[in-house]
Amino acid sequence: MLNQRRIWMDGELRPFGEAKVHLLSQSFARGSAIFEVISVFAADQGAAVFRISDHLDRLSASASALMIRLPLSRAKIRAAVLKTVSANQVDFGLVKLIAYYSGFGLEVIPTDPKVSFAVAAFQFGRDLSLSKLGEDRFATVGISKWRKLDPATVPIFAKAAGNYLNPMLAKLEIRSRGFKTPILLDTKGSVAEGATESIFLVRNKKVLTPKLDNILPGITRLSILEICKRLGIPVQEQNLKLKDLLSCDEAFFSSTTCKVWPISRIEKRRLPAPGPVSARLKEYFDQILSGRIKEFRRWLTYLE
Ligand SMILES: Cc1ncc(COP(=O)(O)O)c(C=O)c1O
Numbered sequence: 001m002l003n004q005r006r007i008w009m010d011g012e013l014r015p016f017g018e019a020k021v022h023l024l025s026q027s028f029a030r031g032s033a034i035f036e037v038i039s040v041f042a043a044d045q046g047a048a049v050f051r052i053s054d055h056l057d058r059l060s061a062s063a064s065a066l067m068i069r070l071p072l073s074r075a076k077i078r079a080a081v082l083k084t085v086s087a088n089q090v091d092f093g094l095v096k097l098i099a100y101y102s103g104f105g106l107e108v109i110p111t112d113p114k115v116s117f118a119v120a121a122f123q124f125g126r127d128l129s130l131s132k133l134g135e136d137r138f139a140t141v142g143i144s145k146w147r148k149l150d151p152a153t154v155p156i157f158a159k160a161a162g163n164y165l166n167p168m169l170a171k172l173e174i175r176s177r178g179f180k181t182p183i184l185l186d187t188k189g190s191v192a193e194g195a196t197e198s199i200f201l202v203r204n205k206k207v208l209t210p211k212l213d214n215i216l217p218g219i220t221r222l223s224i225l226e227i228c229k230r231l232g233i234p235v236q237e238q239n240l241k242l243k244d245l246l247s248c249d250e251a252f253f254s255s256t257t258c259k260v261w262p263i264s265r266i267e268k269r270r271l272p273a274p275g276p277v278s279a280r281l282k283e284y285f286d287q288i289l290s291g292r293i294k295e296f297r298r299w300l301t302y303l304e
Pocket of ligand 1: 037194195196
């Protein structure tokens with residue numbers, strides 16, 4: 001099925017198999033591509049892209065951090081996203097945006113300044129396994145021996161391909177120990193995040209999540225914080241330690257792909273999944289995505 005998809009590359013929709021980059025391109029060799037992953041939902045009024053403006057803001061921040069000059073205006077990127085989603089008839093899936101140095105380069109810095117831009121869109125159940133949505137319904141989690149990249153070494157707030165060696169290693173290690181996915185601590189021993197998810201704990205009915213100091217600024221994380229305020233659920237961004245993971249009442253991950261993903265086990269400790277607070281947040285999130293909550297319709301951009 002994937003070979004029937006079309007990928008937007010530098011201004012035109014091309015067949016899936018023709019969306020190629022040279023083996024010796026600078027971004028392939030050095031991991032300098034920046035990207036975004038955005039979700040599309042079948043809301044009651046039609047297919048809608050979730051929080052596109054926030055994703056484009058984060059893409060700009062990634063570009064600035066890596067000193068990449070995006071080749072398209074924000075309006076043109078937005079149009080390319082909507083066009084690619086429509087062209088591939090996606091109403092429940094993911095869109096991936098990538099900006100990369102496509103030219104040949106053996107040096108560590110790009111010697112050819114050309115930045116290319118691509119957009120791909122995939123439908124759950126057709127192009128992507130539905131299980132990816134929440135992997136399984138619950139996450140079993142191990143604490144990785146790998147620490148989250150230190151913010152003093154690379155801009156960890158940027159979605160840059162090279163940063164993902166870190167969660168890749170953590171996830172491989174944790175899978176080899178029989179868990180689904182990792183939690184990474186930072187280099188000071190504080191809780192950071194999952195492989196590609198933000199983490200939340202619930203203790204005494206209060207929702208806790210790490211501050212932005214040592215993590216990627218997740219757009220779903222931001223949404224959960226706003227939803228908690230709307231529902232009157234006490235919420236706090238704070239430094240969290242291993243002991244907090246081992247003493248919470250509930251825990252869940254959040255991300256574009258999984259939205260709210262309850263954690264049923266952290267190392268040897270079992271947790272209710274979903275616990276009552278996680279279940280309430282998950283249910284409310286689903287309502288927002290279907291377009292039924294008026295004040296959150298601003299998060300949805302319908303296809304023209
Ligand atoms: C390292 C990392 N943390 C957290 C997240 C969750 O971010 P978002 O909610 O914007 O998908 C991601 C998303 O892929 C990620 O890569």
